[in-house]
Amino acid sequence: MGQERPSIFYIDFLRFIAAFAVIAIHVLGPFRFLYGDIPHSDWLAASGINSVTRWAVPVFMMITGALLLSTERAFNCEDYLVKRLSKVAVPFIGWTLIYAVVGGFFMNDLLTSTWSVSETMNILSSAPNDPVWYHLWFFYDFIPLYFVIPLLIPLLKKATPELIKLLLVTWMVLFSMKWLKVDSFLQENLILYTGYLILGWYLFNRDNKPQLKYWVIAGISMLVFNFFGTWQLAIDTGKYSSLFMGYKTLNTVLIGGMLFVLAQTYADKIQGQFRAFVLIISKYSLGIYLLHPLLLIPVRQLDNGFYSAFGSNWLAIPIITLVTMILSLMCTMMLVKIPVINRLVP
Numbered sequence: 001m002g003q004e005r006p007s008i009f010y011i012d013f014l015r016f017i018a019a020f021a022v023i024a025i026h027v028l029g030p031f032r033f034l035y036g037d038i039p040h041s042d043w044l045a046a047s048g049i050n051s052v053t054r055w056a057v058p059v060f061m062m063i064t065g066a067l068l069l070s071t072e073r074a075f076n077c078e079d080y081l082v083k084r085l086s087k088v089a090v091p092f093i094g095w096t097l098i099y100a101v102v103g104g105f106f107m108n109d110l111l112t113s114t115w116s117v118s119e120t121m122n123i124l125s126s127a128p129n130d131p132v133w134y135h136l137w138f139f140y141d142f143i144p145l146y147f148v149i150p151l152l153i154p155l156l157k158k159a160t161p162e163l164i165k166l167l168l169v170t171w172m173v174l175f176s177m178k179w180l181k182v183d184s185f186l187q188e189n190l191i192l193y194t195g196y197l198i199l200g201w202y203l204f205n206r207d208n209k210p211q212l213k214y215w216v217i218a219g220i221s222m223l224v225f226n227f228f229g230t231w232q233l234a235i236d237t238g239k240y241s242s243l244f245m246g247y248k249t250l251n252t253v254l255i256g257g258m259l260f261v262l263a264q265t266y267a268d269k270i271q272g273q274f275r276a277f278v279l280i281i282s283k284y285s286l287g288i289y290l291l292h293p294l295l296l297i298p299v300r301q302l303d304n305g306f307y308s309a310f311g312s313n314w315l316a317i318p319i320i321t322l323v324t325m326i327l328s329l330m331c332t333m334m335l336v337k338i339p340v341i342n343r344l345v346p
Helices: 009-031 040-051 056-068 077-103 117-126 134-158 161-179 189-204 209-237 250-269 272-283 285-296 313-335
Strands: none
Touching: 009 040, 009 056, 009 134, 009 250, 009 272, 009 285, 009 313, 040 209, 040 313, 056 134, 056 189, 056 250, 077 117, 077 134, 077 285, 134 189, 134 285, 161 189, 161 250, 189 250, 209 250, 272 285, 272 313, 285 313
16 A cells, blocks of 8 residues: 555556445445344345455565565565655554544544544544554554554575565464464464455465456455355344454455466556556555545445445445545645645545
């Protein structure tokens, strides 16, 4: 997200699909926990789309690992902290302040309510431990990875391919243990998310075509499993569960790996205007990620009727996702032209 990088189209395509998936997850968010309270078809649309898009953030992490761990530049601490880390830290701090101000309004009717200084300050006081808005959680786990990357680079260069494979298998075992609720100190977020960096680097630096069919079989199987498993679990328990869709589950790893390899193999076949659209979304993906929840504030208030206007969530969620993406892109493209503010949407 927002990285300086060589122009590699399949990486841009991965950013493109991940950006759409993130917005879709946030568009459908209000419906996930309404099992039994809304028409079953509307709940299934939200739950189903959610179950097949939860790979978005892991794919962003894999992209970061693919590019930053593959660098051949000599490491310079000052340059890394100022030029690289600041491109993530500055937007995070800036948007934390913005969303804290937004949170200072009475959220039942943002457009007509008054701003509460004390509420904003309360929100900011908890910011060191809790994100001020639902999508900013990503930075609490993502920024620490930037301190791991310089340490991983020399280790990965010296490790043999077989040792790398063992490391990845061990990482997947840890994911399986977490899913099965087998406790271990090795299951901390920093360790588990570091695995996505390594997986991205591993796939980026090898020819994966011989294994493509295995990735596709595994990934599609997990997508089907996520969809029907979540549906069946709701039927059995009477409520929604994210058991099959966590970022720290083996099925998410397999889906993310499949998408990476598929993009690596076929993305360059995309040409024309769609290719240009992919490139522009990729370029502004970090700004889109940071900004789009502002546009969704009135949408996610179900009484406003944005979803019901389409008659079905099977239509509402994809269309609202697309409209939100386009509007977020337009806003981001305007912000990048404003001095100082453009640092919030690098």
